[in-house]
Amino acid sequence: xxxxxxxxxxCIVAVEQVTDYLEGVLPLEARTExxxxxxxxxxxVIYLRQVRAQVAASGKLAEPRPVAEEVTRKxxxxxxxxxxx
Amino acid sequence: xxxxxxxxxxxxxxxxxxxxxxxxxxxxxxxxxxxxHSAMIRFARGFLHSHATAEDVVQDTWAVxxxxxxxxxxxxTLRSWIFAILANLARTRASRDGRAIPLSALEPDQGEPAVDxxxxxxxSHSRWAGHWAKWPEPWPEEQLLSREALAHVRxxxxxxxxxxxxxxxxxxxxxxxxxxxCEALGLSDVNQRVLLHRARSRVRREIARHVExxxx
Numbered sequence: 001x002x003x004x005x006x007x008x009x010x011c012i013v014a015v016e017q018v019t020d021y022l023e024g025v026l027p028l029e030a031r032t033e034x035x036x037x038x039x040x041x042x043x044x045v046i047y048l049r050q051v052r053a054q055v056a057a058s059g060k061l062a063e064p065r066p067v068a069e070e071v072t073r074k075x076x077x078x079x080x081x082x083x084x085x
Numbered sequence: 086x087x088x089x090x091x092x093x094x095x096x097x098x099x100x101x102x103x104x105x106x107x108x109x110x111x112x113x114x115x116x117x118x119x120x121x122h123s124a125m126i127r128f129a130r131g132f133l134h135s136h137a138t139a140e141d142v143v144q145d146t147w148a149v150x151x152x153x154x155x156x157x158x159x160x161x162t163l164r165s166w167i168f169a170i171l172a173n174l175a176r177t178r179a180s181r182d183g184r185a186i187p188l189s190a191l192e193p194d195q196g197e198p199a200v201d202x203x204x205x206x207x208x209s210h211s212r213w214a215g216h217w218a219k220w221p222e223p224w225p226e227e228q229l230l231s232r233e234a235l236a237h238v239r240x241x242x243x244x245x246x247x248x249x250x251x252x253x254x255x256x257x258x259x260x261x262x263x264x265x266x267c268e269a270l271g272l273s274d275v276n277q278r279v280l281l282h283r284a285r286s287r288v289r290r291e292i293a294r295h296v297e298x299x300x301x
Contacts, residue, residue, distance in 0.1 A: 011217050012200070016199050018199070025278070050221060054285065054288060055257050055285070058242070060230060061239055064124065071144075084109075
């Protein structure tokens with residue numbers, strides 16, 4: 001059997017590769033296959049966009065909060081004690 | 086690779102800070118506490134039942150950090166070294182309280198698919214088996230950054246099993262490199278990524294459910 005095109009990735013397989021793809025650890029061949037799949041699959045493009053948007057949203061959750069004054073005082077005491085002060 | 090560059094940069098920034106801490110520079114210490122303390126409590130909460138216990142464990146962690154800072158060799162970033170101490174103390178405390186916390190990929194939902202298989206056409210489909218039965222709905226992406234939507238993301242993360250939650254917090258919320266996450270949690274690169282994948286997949290399903298409910 002000859003094939004003009006490489007076998008397309010199934011979406012059910014592609015969604016399991018999204019993290020490796022975004023982390024840049026898919027081996028070259030798999031990466032090419034994944035990207036070729038995206039060219040023909042709007043569903044997986046939407047999926048990938050969702051994951052990217054989610055990661056961006058997660059990054060907005062990091063808010064260092066001010067540390068309570070009494071905690072700061074206690075930690076400072078520990079700090080000076082540890083430095084022999 | 087940008088991740089490796091970020092790691093190098095973090096390492097380079099650490100050394101004057103570590104010197105200042107060793108020299109007893111109070112402002113350096115306060116700066117470090119300010120940048121890490123609340124993230125440490127959130128992280129510890131993933132292993133422990135109560136906020137009070139998490140605060141205890143974080144305070145114990147600072148004590149160990151101060152005791153051991155002279156022995157810090159800079160083989161990892163300062164923050165991943167600190168979180169490794171925290172993870173150990175939190176897990177020890179949890180097991181003392183009767184909860185064993187697995188951190189490997191071997192969590193109860195190992196092998197859970199990223200997307201519910203019913204969203205794809207069945208293997209019996211003659212032409213498109215394994216392809217989307219219906220494309221996912223695009224998300225209104227600006228809305229995902231609204232206060233309300235972010236609270237849902239936060240809740241979804243907080244409901245994850247401990248290992249997944251720890252990995253996604255450090256990697257996606259705090260923006261750490263994979264290498265730092267591995268250092269802090271004592272995970273292999275592969276295990277770290279499996280946990281990240283499971284975590285992201287679960288959180289995505291929760292967001293999708295939320296978006297669909299709103300658009301109905």
